[in-house]
């Protein structure tokens with residue numbers, strides 16, 4: 256991107272609501288670079304005001320991108336909207352997501368000869384520039400260029416980082432207002448400091464594009480590309496208007512660029528929920544948990560415990576930025592300001608608090624609509640009357656029992672965190688909240704016990720590195736293959752996974768570090784008949800109860816092949832909603848674990864190779880040795 260500081264483009268193009276004099280010079284230069292490349296008809300600097308939001312929603316409604324949902328009282332006052340995308344633009348596109356570094360190995364470990372790398376995609380700086388110049392010149396012709404100053408994290412917190420997203424999508428502005436902190440005050444906080452540069456365009460399809468054009472959701476799926484340049488703190492995204500591809504504060508900034516900043520500055524940017532749990536004695540602790548996409552982070556973050564005397568409050572459901580403070584306590588913030596949660600499967604049983612959160616100030620995307628002016632998705636069958644008619648996410652009439660889903664499996668609600676009835680009072684504490692426990696988990700139907708604890712930090716890092724889970728709809732996958740998803744970060748690493756592991760291992764060297772205890776959970780184990788062995792949902796509070804009692808020193812665990820397992824009878828199963836075969840739930844079948852060790856050894860050898868830290872190799876060999884003794 257050229258730097259043209261006499262702002263000839265900004266002077267030529269109407270700056271609708273600002274002036275170059277009122278903007279920090281680095282912001283002006285960035286706008287100039289982007290305007291000279293994209294050639295918009297005008298430029299609008301977002302201020303985050305309610306008036307602005309109303310104008311943008313009005314614009315989106317007029318061009319058919321969103322429609323109101325009158326079933327919910329005062330839908331206009333409460334700003335509840337339904338957006339439908341082009342069916343070709345419905346999820347993150349991992350194959351088109353790249354990290355650019357001079358040296359390829361800074362981005363990804365070199366996979367073994369002939370093996371397709373699964374730990375991210377590298378692109379050379381030259382090819383990144385070429386990809387930009389093939390797509391962006393003039394792409395914003397006849398469109399407004401929106402400039403979104405935003406903060407990831409509470410404005411002014413020492414944890415927080417500022418970005419500027421430039422986009423031609425009013426939908427992105429509306430969602431970024433919900434998901435991040437946006438507005439002119441961010442520019443005052445920024446001053447003349449550096450910021451993360453985020454350029455986005457929904458693109459303009461070529462004349463020979465095969466994709467059906469939908470004027471209310473412009474996109475260019477055939478040429479979509481999401482590019483990151485960590486050494487310049489730059490993100491460039493083209494062709495998709497949806498979710499993690501376009502709301503650049505989320506996955507692109509808070510995880511991919513965020514993880515590289517965190518490595519350089521000595522902290523951790525992770526794909527984790529943050530929750531507060533208060534036990535019956537009134538002691539409050541904070542827990543983070545990394546589960547792969549669509550594996551229940553939002554459900555756990557807002558859990559309604561079935562165990563009496565417990566309370567769970569939400570700090571965040573998807574991203575945690577964590578650093579050790581002067582006293583050696585690991586403190587975390589949720590850098591986001593909203594939830595962008597999976598709608599299907601959310602109902603008053605699975606997540607009652609989510610259902611109390613999402614019907615105010617929310618933009619739903621690709622859920623189904625009902626004839627009484629509401630929304631519907633798979634899992635809501637008991638929550639709508641039988642006589643309402645349903646229109647599916649594509650805008651077609653949908654009949655109950657249809658083979659195709661009414662709502663897209665990756666359909667989302669986008670809602671301000673402040674709407675959550677169980678939001679933790681400390682969720683915006685600029686110093687972050689103190690973390691006592693880190694949990695890794697996944698969707699594993701076989702062989703993995705309900706919960707076990709790592710013997711120490713290094714063993715915990717190995718457990719995180721070994722995470723596998725059934726694939727979900729969050730990114731193009733549909734079959735139930737068990738995928739490796741280390742730290743639930745596989746699609747979001749900003750740099751070489753082997754270096755990431757070393758960075759985690761290096762936390763033991765932090766002065767006075769009070770390292771949190773690390774656990775692994777699996778709510779999804781099934782018996783031979785395919786039934787879930789554990790009721791899950793509110794009863795997962797029993798697992799958290801065991802974890803807290805364990806870190807409080809109760810003698811309720813016994814070492815095992817995989818780590819510290821609960822002693823029998825140490826779980827609180829009082830009034831459990833169903834009979835549970837605890838023996839099967841915690842069994843460690845030798846054949847399964849021999850296979851698991853083989854998968855891990857193959858994965859580490861083929862995908863990580865020489866970049867695998869020795870400590871992790873040693874943990875794998877210790878596990879293999881223990882499995883042999885089963």
Ligand SMILES: O=C(O)CSc1cccnc1C(=O)O
Nearest residue numbers: 346347498499548573595729
């Ligand atoms: O970004 C999308 O299109 C869906 S993916 C997503 C959205 C919110 C939170 N997490 C994820 C994810 O894939 O982890």
Ligand SMILES: [Mn+2]
Nearest residue numbers: 526548549573
């Ligand atoms: Mn996520």
